Amino acid sequence: MTGLNDIAALSRLGFGAYFTQQVTADEADLLVRRISSVHRDRLEAIDNTGPVAIELPPNSNTADFAVGDWVLAAPYTGLLVRRLDRQTVLQRRTEGAFGQQLAAANVDTLFIVTSCNADFNPARLERYLIMANEAGTRPVIVLTKADTVDDATPFADEAKALQRDLPVVIVNARSPDAIDPLMPWCGPGQTVALVGSSGVGKSTLVNTLAGHSEETAQKTGAIREHDAKGRHTTTARSLHAIASGGWVIDTPGIRTLYVSDITDGIDTLFAEITELAPHCKFRDCSHSHEKGCAVQAAIKEGTLDAERLERWRQLQAENRDRTPVYTGPKGNKTLRKKKY
Numbered sequence: 001m002t003g004l005n006d007i008a009a010l011s012r013l014g015f016g017a018y019f020t021q022q023v024t025a026d027e028a029d030l031l032v033r034r035i036s037s038v039h040r041d042r043l044e045a046i047d048n049t050g051p052v053a054i055e056l057p058p059n060s061n062t063a064d065f066a067v068g069d070w071v072l073a074a075p076y077t078g079l080l081v082r083r084l085d086r087q088t089v090l091q092r093r094t095e096g097a098f099g100q101q102l103a104a105a106n107v108d109t110l111f112i113v114t115s116c117n118a119d120f121n122p123a124r125l126e127r128y129l130i131m132a133n134e135a136g137t138r139p140v141i142v143l144t145k146a147d148t149v150d151d152a153t154p155f156a157d158e159a160k161a162l163q164r165d166l167p168v169v170i171v172n173a174r175s176p177d178a179i180d181p182l183m184p185w186c187g188p189g190q191t192v193a194l195v196g197s198s199g200v201g202k203s204t205l206v207n208t209l210a211g212h213s214e215e216t217a218q219k220t221g222a223i224r225e226h227d228a229k230g231r232h233t234t235t236a237r238s239l240h241a242i243a244s245g246g247w248v249i250d251t252p253g254i255r256t257l258y259v260s261d262i263t264d265g266i267d268t269l270f271a272e273i274t275e276l277a278p279h280c281k282f283r284d285c286s287h288s289h290e291k292g293c294a295v296q297a298a299i300k301e302g303t304l305d306a307e308r309l310e311r312w313r314q315l316q317a318e319n320r321d322r323t324p325v326y327t328g329p330k331g332n333k334t335l336r337k338k339k340y
């Protein structure tokens with residue numbers, strides 16, 4: 001792809017091969033922009049020079065766009081021509097039967113934030129892990145408030161056991177040093193997002209990552225600006241530059257994400273069970289009472305934790321209850337195609 005875009009500069013915003021290859025020769029004269037905020041009536045975008053104009057064509061809906069999306073726009077007018085396919089997408093289920101609301105797109109790494117205190121809850125962390133796996137983002141557990149306990153290692157050990165090869169990082173979110181162990185995921189062109197309960201330190205971490213000191217930090221999430229009619233409004237700022245060259249997406253939508261429709265995510269979380277299942281005698285083995293069950297055998301041998309199987313069972317049941325089943329014309333169950 002050539003044309004008007006400085007690809008090297010755009011790569012510092014996260015524009016990689018996955019996106020470059022989607023731009024056709026006909027589109028070489030269009031401008032590449034990244035969505036930085038989604039409002040009810042308008043979008044905001046950035047390119048390598050900073051904030052740039054983006055205009056929605058008539059009859060389009062801002063709800064179809066997510067912070068982090070890559071789009072092509074016409075020169076001069078900034079008229080949005082099309083959105084590029086997403087590499088990853090975080091969605092939240094809304095009230096109502098099938099509603100999915102986009103929370104963020106093209107997030108490379110999801111920081112699942114919890115603190116070394118009563119907030120630490122493996123069952124909740126599992127749900128967040130499933131969500132990250134489902135979205136295609138790499139999960140990292142960030143344990144905050146390490147400075148408030150004598151030893152954070154037991155928390156870290158418990159978190160590490162939740163999923164194979166899961167990175168777990170211990171920080172004091174208020175200290176500027178917090179960025180050091182998070183650097184592997186915050187380098188140039190890398191995009192992260194944070195999830196976790198209220199009060200665990202997400203805003204504090206965003207400020208620390210952005211290099212704001214405690215005195216200069218604005219209350220994350222809210223900035224005052226002029227709207228189209230010149231009025232002062234408070235809007236959500238969503239895509240923040242990290243001092244080390246990466247980007248952090250922080251939207252109210254991400255803060256209230258919750259798990260549904262998570263089959264693939266469960267399979268990754270419980271990889272050791274998923275990999276045993278094909279060795280069971282019956283293809284639809286429930287791993288409870290069947291003869292020749294490889295999962296039960298592993299529990300007897302002591303290579304699989306019975307509690308893990310029980311949690312797998314609970315999450316499977318929950319997923320079945322929550323996942324809407326789409327029926328085809330003859331009442332056949334249809335598998336919904338993943339729509340990015």
Ligand SMILES: Nc1nc2c(ncn2[C@@H]2O[C@H](COP(=O)(O)OP(=O)(O)OP(=O)(O)O)[C@@H](O)[C@H]2O)c(=O)[nH]1
Pocket residue numbers: 144145146147148171172173174196197198199200201202203204205255
């Ligand atoms: N001692 C200590 N305090 C922390 C740490 N991280 C956050 N805090 C404090 O915990 C409180 C809550 O932190 P926030 O960053 O507002 O938490 P949040 O996750 O953004 O909360 P919501 O905005 O409600 O989602 C603040 O008073 C922070 O200063 C930490 O690592 N150590």
Ligand SMILES: [Zn+2]
Pocket residue numbers: 277280281285286287288290292293294295296
């Ligand atoms: Zn089995």
